[in-house]
Amino acid sequence: MVAALLVAALGTGLLLGQPVVLVLLLLLVVLAYLAWQLRNLRLLQRWLEEGRRFQPPESVGVWGDVFQGIYRLQQRNRKRKRKLRKMLKRFQEATEALPDATAVLTQDDEIEWWNPPAAGLLGLSYPRDIGQRIGNLIRHPDLSGYLRGGEYEGDAVELSSPVDEHIRLSLRIVPYGKNYRLLIARDITRLQQLEQMRRDFVANVSHELRTPLTVVCGYLETLEEECGRGEPELQKIIATMREQSERMQRIVDDLLMLSRLETERVSEQPEPVNVAAMLAQVCEDARRLSGPEHHQIRLEADAGLWLRGNDNELRSLFSNLVFNAVRYTPGGGEITVKWFCDDSDAVFEVADSGIGIAEHHLSRLTERFYRVDTGRSRARGGTGLGLAIVKHVLLRHGGRLEIDSRLDEGSTFRARLPAARVVRTGREPTGGSL
Ligand SMILES: Nc1ncnc2c1ncn2[C@@H]1O[C@H](COP(=O)(O)OP(=O)(O)OP(=O)(O)O)[C@@H](O)[C@H]1O
Ligand SMILES: [Mg+2]
Structure with a gap:
């Protein structure tokens, strides 16, 4: 179009045989072209600044193509963003649905994010505790040692919840990404109660069985002596009974020993x-x-x-x-x-x-x-x-x-x-x- 205008101006100037008119006409064409470029640039600038405006500005030629190209790119980006936002939301919902308390810790042990169970079990409150150091909120020597150690394999730390001392928690750190760590706390109160019940049950049963077994063994020993000169068949039966009851006694003794080993405190200053x-x-x-x-x-x-x-x-x-x-x-x-x-x-x-x-x-x-x-x-x-x-x-x-x-x-x-x-x-x- 610019070329057509230039040719027209050149033709008119030559026809009139006036070089001044020719120059003026050419200048006019160039000025008009520049004005059009500036207007398009302005339109582009306003469109990009407004951002929210959906449709691209109306234009023709190269500018029309540029506006359409940018518009297509924007559309694609918008779709990608929407998809990413949906994905992020789904992940957040999934971590929030986890029954275990989960918190994200930075390199400096500062809390960056947590899920609702963490609020309940660790007493974290939004926004008060954002950026707080975990060691300041849960003060426990085992936890500080665990965090300082940097090696998160092996056993987790067990401690009472800062919210309720009757709740026992098992804390584990899982490193991920670049210098980030996930703190996972699981309520193991019920598990520990069951473990205690198992220990008590075994200890009580063994203890209760001990006395009757001693009596039975004692009588069997006497019977064995009494029947010493009796029928060989009967002697054999009594000997087997005594052997088996002694075996039971050994089992009971071993179970009691195991119970003691599990429950008794270890002496701090052994001889x-x-x-x-x-x-x-x-x-x-x-x-x-x-x-x-x-x-x-x-x-x-x-x-x-x-x-x-x-x-x-x-x-x-x-x-x-x-x-x-x-x-x-x-x-x-x-x-x-x-x-x-x-x-x-x-x-x-x-x-x-x-x-x-x-x-x-x-x-x-x-x-x-x-x-x-x-x-x-x-x-x-x-x-x-x-x-x-x-x-x-x-x-x-x-x-x-x-x-x-x-x-x-x-x-x-x-x-x-x-x-x-x-x-x-x-x-x-x-x-x-x-
Ligand atoms: N020195 C050994 N050589 C070969 N097998 C062994 C040896 N020591 C232990 N075992 C095996 O390991 C098993 C477990 O041993 P463990 O001492 O716990 O039980 P146990 O000897 O059967 O009974 P107890 O409770 O009376 O010791 C044994 O039953 C045996 O099969
Ligand atoms: Mg053995």
């Missing part, structure tokens, strides 16, 4: 125990248990290595592992008991040349009543509670159990106890328990 002397007694008992099977039981114990701990519990730990070695090693087999200190821990080790344990059983051995071969264990007088007791005793002493075993070749059970419990002595320390 040093002379482990080597205790092991000499345990090995003596093991030789008696072995009897005619004549296992070769060897003890290598560092006599100067004493350990702070509960002597009843430690005796139970050692004897369970040594008696297992006797029970699950064929007659004449070798059993080596060691007590020593390596670079990091005090170590109690029992190695046997017995039947061994297949790999897939190892992780389950410390479960209550778990036995690899129920028939064999029962025949050897086992109840399946020994290693559960070992696990609990080690837990209470800050130790851990390692098991190496090969089927038909033998097993090594290693109890590692923290070096911090060790008392080194050339002589018996005063106040020793043995």
